[in-house]
Amino acid sequence: MTIDLPTLWAGIIGLAVFLYLLLDGFDLGIGLLFPFFDREGEREVMLNTVAPVWDGNETWLVFGGACLYGVFPVAYSTLLPAVYLPVIGMLCGLVFRGVAFEIRAKARRTQNLWDLAFILGSGTATFCQGLILGTLLQGIRVVDGRFAGDPFGWVSPFPVFCGLGLLVTYATLGCGWLVMKTDGELQRRLGLLLKPASVVLLVIIGIISLWTVLGQPAVAQRWFAGHNFIYFAPVPLLVLACVIGIFRSADSGHEARAFLLMEAIIFLGYSGLLISIFPNIVPPNLSIWAAAAPRSAQIFVLVGVVIILPIILSYTALSYWVFRGKVRHGEGYH
């Protein structure tokens, strides 16, 4: 396989989506955990752990979306109509959540309302993202470069299960993040969730994997044809190892390690997804080459991305570095 322009672009967009899952996953997860923590000051601390980074996390969704539009317009114009209402739902959820995050800090009497908006926005956005992933994974019918499937294809058991699965995934990530970033009673209560949440996450990943392999011959073929499984076997084995690692880290109080292992599970799950669909960008039959924009467009955008992407990446890394360490009650950050 040679690295041509569409492959390079698939890599860049794949990276953006991966970073989005990695970074916005835990901060959406905080919204999902919000209803269960409302003792004095707890919610402020939870929000303060992501206050300086949450909007930066969302930029990856915007960046990935814009590049997908510019470089793979055929994928963009077939995927979005196929998941029309989930996309709109996700956007509304993110708008609500983002503004609630900011306004909440300025609200006194109406703070409960903004908390509710934050919870519902986070939940809706997450569930809709799961629906989108599930619909993509189960395949979208494309004829002659146009979406030709069922506009309500996302209203079926698999995408709905993926939606629920993503809620659990993000909540688990949020839990891992908060255990790392907080201390005291809040951390102790969150710590109790760590092990059961990881087990549920493992079960969900297992079910989704089996479901795709059993339901889609092409995916089964990819994983099990010839010697393929020998190459791909590390993926599920490493997931198992990560869960064991999380258990041990939880026992020994290695909070950062537990969180990083959770992120590693996300990486492995995402790798599994890519193994299942590549080189299609919209399975079952739209490849990255068929979906790509003309070469002149790909090169034009690449120039800008090559200059700006390293800057955004280093800025992101720097933000997390400067912001390292525990967040405590009373250390206002709004």
Added chain:
Amino acid sequence: MLETSDVLVLARLQFAFTISAHIIFPAISIGLANYLAVLEGLWLRTGKAVYRELFFFWSKIFAVGFGMGVVSGVVMSYEFGANWAGFARFAGSVNGPLLTYEVLTAFFLEAGFLGIMLFGWKRVGARLHFLATVLVALGTLFSAFWILASNSWMQTPQGFQIVDGRVVPLDWLKIVFNPSFPFRLVHMSLAAFLVAATIVAGCAAWHLLNGRSGAGITKSFSMAVGMILVAAPIQMIAGDAHGLNTLEHQPAKIAAIEGLWRREKGGTSLNLVGWPDMQAERTKYAWSVPHLGSLILTHSWNGEIPGLKEFAPGDRPDSTIVFWSFRVMVGMGLLMFLLGALGLALRLRNKLYDTRWFLRFALAMGPSGLIALLAGWITTEVGRQPWVVYGVLRTADAVSPVSAQQVGTSLLMFVIVYFLVFGTGVYYMLKLMAKGPEAGEQVADLPGDVGKGLARFDRRPMSRATDPIDE
């Protein structure tokens, strides 16, 4: 069962609604960012505290507007794929890259300079801070550059070839610098400046009417009214040049704007008011002035302009809408001109700050910049119809293969969410304006740099304003 034409109407309504709600915020951001750069420059030069006081005050409102603009802007790019799949598939290779450049520009800006501008007072020297402010101001204009390049290409497309039913970009310089782009860029930038000027003037007038007349209030009123005096006439000249350009490239749009149905030999009259009737193919109740149309649109006494009947009925934009949206825009422009001129007359008599009828007029004109901006965009976008890419792709062929029920549902969701969310944002901005600039506000009073472990060079724009929203 609903038909494809319903999908088209609903998708257009949805885009019109979401983009109208969005454009308000970037327009305010562009205008205020440039005003802030001027304020800080004056402060550095004169050392007068009033400029810094105004800088602190308006940077809060700028920050909230900027935050709202970022949130509402995300929706737009996804709508291209969701509602306008035919367009995304056909022209995504031009539209997509230009939008991506806008996103990259905005990220670059947010990544550094915005943080320094809003929160970096205690960290960087005055000159470096000023540099950051100037770069933010330029950055907002640069964002507009890409969006307007994309929109102008849809109005006057060039630099491409169509292969297998899809646009292949050939020459990016030609694509970006298409014939209507320079005119649109100038017209829109001036419009954003006027948006900020009318808002600043309206805000100061409100405080003056309520008996508050601190140095910050009188200074900002004087600056804003002066800006309107200068910018309103320049905008008229720019608009006139834009109109000539449109007549050359999109004559049907001009005919629809003027409610002109047939070519008038020996000089075109101008319909001042009237009601263009698309079915009857004439402009009812027209009140027109002979030769004025020729004078304005051809800069000659007898110039001729093609009428709408020269275009097939299926190729005509809706004259009823653009006739009136254009007149609303021009009307606002004339009122702004009047505001500037009256301001000058009162200033010369030293009565600028205490003439109550003038202050009420300035207050009423507060939203006039935004009204003119929206009316102008409605004119140019509706005037492009029935094309989405002028002369190349019809809007009807651009919609997604989705059902009217879906588009209707999403439209309803957007209306509810937008009114709640952006209604709150606008309310908060108005609340901040009502509080007014605070004399004697020092750098030490600003948010930023709290807590050792949390110290950071940047925070989110909306946390610049710390005033409670509901008390």
